[in-house]
Amino acid sequence: MTVWxxxxxxxxxxxxxxxxxxxxPHNTFARMRREAPLEWTEWSGGKGFWNVxxxxxxxxxxxxxxxxxxxxxxxxxxxxxxxxxxxxxxxETDPPxxxxxxxxxxxxxSAPVVAGFEDQIRKLCDExxxxxxxxxxxxxxxxxxxxxxxxxLGQILGTPDEDLPWLVEKGxxxxxxxxxxxxxxxxxxxxxxxYRLMPFNSPAGAELFDYAKELMAEKNxxxxxxxxxxxxxQPDKDGEVMPENEFRNFFCLLVAAGNDTTRYSIAAGxxxxxxxxxxxxxxxxxxxxxxxxxxxxxxxxTPALYFRRTATxxxxxxxxxxxxxxxxxxxxxxxxxxxxxxxxxxRVNLFRHPNPHVSFGQGxxxxxxxxxxxxxxxxxxxxxxxxxISKVEPAGPHRFLRSxxxxxxxxxxxxxxxx
Amino acid sequence: MKVTFELADGTEIKTxxxxxxxxxxxxxAASVPNxxxxxxxNLSCATCHVVVPEDWVEKVGxxxxxxxxxxxxxxxxxxxxxxxxCQIEITEALDGLRVRVPE
Numbered sequence: 001m002t003v004w005x006x007x008x009x010x011x012x013x014x015x016x017x018x019x020x021x022x023x024x025p026h027n028t029f030a031r032m033r034r035e036a037p038l039e040w041t042e043w044s045g046g047k048g049f050w051n052v053x054x055x056x057x058x059x060x061x062x063x064x065x066x067x068x069x070x071x072x073x074x075x076x077x078x079x080x081x082x083x084x085x086x087x088x089x090x091x092e093t094d095p096p097x098x099x100x101x102x103x104x105x106x107x108x109x110s111a112p113v114v115a116g117f118e119d120q121i122r123k124l125c126d127e128x129x130x131x132x133x134x135x136x137x138x139x140x141x142x143x144x145x146x147x148x149x150x151x152x153l154g155q156i157l158g159t160p161d162e163d164l165p166w167l168v169e170k171g172x173x174x175x176x177x178x179x180x181x182x183x184x185x186x187x188x189x190x191x192x193x194x195y196r197l198m199p200f201n202s203p204a205g206a207e208l209f210d211y212a213k214e215l216m217a218e219k220n221x222x223x224x225x226x227x228x229x230x231x232x233x234q235p236d237k238d239g240e241v242m243p244e245n246e247f248r249n250f251f252c253l254l255v256a257a258g259n260d261t262t263r264y265s266i267a268a269g270x271x272x273x274x275x276x277x278x279x280x281x282x283x284x285x286x287x288x289x290x291x292x293x294x295x296x297x298x299x300x301x302t303p304a305l306y307f308r309r310t311a312t313x314x315x316x317x318x319x320x321x322x323x324x325x326x327x328x329x330x331x332x333x334x335x336x337x338x339x340x341x342x343x344x345x346x347r348v349n350l351f352r353h354p355n356p357h358v359s360f361g362q363g364x365x366x367x368x369x370x371x372x373x374x375x376x377x378x379x380x381x382x383x384x385x386x387x388x389i390s391k392v393e394p395a396g397p398h399r400f401l402r403s404x405x406x407x408x409x410x411x412x413x414x415x416x417x418x419x
Numbered sequence: 420m421k422v423t424f425e426l427a428d429g430t431e432i433k434t435x436x437x438x439x440x441x442x443x444x445x446x447x448a449a450s451v452p453n454x455x456x457x458x459x460x461n462l463s464c465a466t467c468h469v470v471v472p473e474d475w476v477e478k479v480g481x482x483x484x485x486x487x488x489x490x491x492x493x494x495x496x497x498x499x500x501x502x503x504x505c506q507i508e509i510t511e512a513l514d515g516l517r518v519r520v521p522e
Contacts, residue, residue: 063459095461096485102463103488110465110492354450365461 014051014329015043015076017178017188017402024305024407026346029053029334038318045188046078049308049327050320055338055358057317058330061309062364068309068328069094070366075308075405076329077187089249095365101246104236105369108156108228114372117152121377124151125384133388137395137415145266145412148381149259152373157254158227159215167211167255173204175256179402181410208255209248228254261303262374264408265359266381268301272348273392274414282350283386293350294379299357300348305333305407307361332358333407391417420514424451424469427522438511442504442518443467453494453520460505462486467504468493469518476500478512495521 012025019025032039032053042048052058061068071094073079084092090101107113125148132143150168154161176182185202216229224230232250235241242250273279282289306329313324322328335358337345342352360368368374396413422445424432434449436442446454446467458464462485471479479502482490486506490497504518 059459063461065461099462099485103485106463106465106489107492111494112492112496115494360457362457363459365458365463367458367461367464371457 014041014331014404015045015048017404020305020404020407021400021402023400024302024333026334026337029331029337030339033334033338033340036318038320038322040320043076046076047327049076049329050322052328052330053334053338055335055341055356058332058335058358059363061328062330062358062361065094065365067312067315069312070098070307070309072310072325073308073327076306076327078327086245087249089246089253091253091366098365100236101242101250102365102369104232104234104242105228105250108231109369109373111372114376117155117373118376118380120155121148121152121380122384124148125381129384129388133416133418137413140270140412140414140416141263141267141409142411144270144381144385145263148266148377149262152377153255153258156228156258157215158219158224158229163211167208168259170204170208170211171252171255171259174202174208174252175260175406176401176403176408176410177202178405179410181402205248205252208252212248212251258370258373260406260408261368261370262377264303264406265298265301265374265378267409267412268303269297269378269382270385270392270414271394271398271409271412272297272300274394276348277391279348279350280386280389280392283382286383289350290379290383292353292355293382294375295355295357296348296350296352297378297382298359298374299336299342299352299355302333302336302357302359302407304359304361305403305405306331307366330358330361332361388419389416390419391415393417420509420511420516422509422513422515423517424449424454425517425519426452427520436509436513438509440509442469442507442509442516445509446504446520451520453522454504456505458505462489462503462506465489465493465503468495469502469504469507469520470498471500471502471518473500475513475516475518479507479516482506493521 008025008027010027010031012019012028032051037054037057039051040048041051052061070092074091090098128144128147132138150164154164159167173183177187180186232242309328311322311324311326311328315322339345341356360371393415395415398409399411401408401410420436422434422436424446432449432451434445436445441460443456443460447456455466457466482502486503489503490501
């Protein structure tokens with residue numbers, strides 16, 4: 001059996017971003033699933049939080065929006081009401097308000113609309129892989145994984161290609177705001193709170209917003225009504241238009257969440273291929289494997305490690321007393337390795353079916369809006385990659401992001417031998 | 420209660436449904452293909468699409484307002500009697516229900 005998990009003593013500090021620099025602390029999650037499925041973590045940076053680690057409990061609580069609110073923040077950091085209002089997107093709302101916003105964008109990311117992107121994605125994969133494979137040995141996160149979601153986002157937003165690297169850099173600064181490789185404003189090391197009303201507490205949010213406004217103005221001048229941004233700015237049935245701050249935050253959400261999650265799924269898939277040599281052959285065999293492979297790669301990756309909810313009233317679970325206002329972290333990363341649900345959870349099985357992973361936050365109303373696009377990008381990328389190579393090998397140690405929120409291999413040196 | 424799912428290839432999945440379950444829960448329990456119910460019955464994903472035959476429409480009823488909008492984003496094109504199965508609660512009156520699961 002291949003063990004890729006970092007050594008942790010089963011009692012890693014889940015509140016510390018440094019804990020995650022060698023990957024999620026899976027020994028700790030395994031102990032919690034076994035012995036303490038609802039465990040409290042003290043946090044030096046604010047109020048502590050509860051951790052939910054079993055797949056079954058995650059599904060149960062994620063569904064119960066009356067008990068588990070998203071409207072007081074979705075990361076472990078505490079938020080004042082003022083900050084919440086300034087920074088929220090529909091991620092930070094509860095039903096029924098959540099649906100009123102979501103419905104405006106649901107169509108743009110719906111299964112039938114996304115299915116129409118397949119040829120476009122395949123063409124992008126051709127270009128990206130031709131360039132990368134010429135290099136022989138390279139950082140697969142940078143040369144492959146980062147490229148596809150970035151370019152696809154550009155096509156969805158209708159932004160010029162030359163703007164894409166800048167956009168993605170800003171998106172990274174937002175969502176990977178605890179990793180000094182991605183931002184100068186490291187969230188848990190900031191001394192000033194001047195950015196606290198900006199999306200993701202980051203000055204990159206303000207820059208992105210200015211960009212979005214300019215982009216829309218340009219589109220309006222040209223009478224260009226294509227794309228997602230135009231769609232979400234349409235008045236709803238009651239004639240209401242999305243307020244400016246909400247639009248700003250949504251744009252930031254698209255750039256940030258629409259980017260790095262798929263990137264890190266692709267990176268994790270390539271890392272898996274480098275360690276489990278049989279995967280490439282199974283992909284090359286083709287056929288049935290493509291019905292299940294993308295979900296397994298996305299389970300393996302779990303790019304969003306957790307989402308936080310807040311208890312709306314006191315309740316008891318597993319002999320623990322949760323108080324109204326307590327933060328509760330639903331650890332997708334642990335739910336996706338739950339040995340009571342997955343056979344051999346620490347191995348990639350491209351044929352895994354059923355695959356009740358929770359990488360998209362399945363089972364609740366906040367289930368990933370971009371999940372159809374993510375699955376399609378992952379499937380097509382690996383289909384095209386498998387056609388072109390005969391071997392993938394590690395070419396050095398890989399490095400994870402410094403974040404307990406985004407799980408991703410930020411550097412993945414590999415050697416790929418062309419077929 | 421008995422519920423039958425008719426698949427596009429002509430296969431029928433006959434299953435038992437308990438009162439209080441939703442039709443989506445019944446489908447998931449019976450591993451009915453093409454019904455994944457990703458959002459847990461919260462009208463956020465449109466991945467539990469079924470088509471109700473004419474003779475059951477009256478008993479099953481029509482979609483609510485949000486469901487109506489979400490039915491525009493199902494994978495298979497919407498039909499006149501399309502519903503999201505997460506919004507159909509199983510009651511005695513639905514014993515013997517048959518629905519079609521589009522491809």
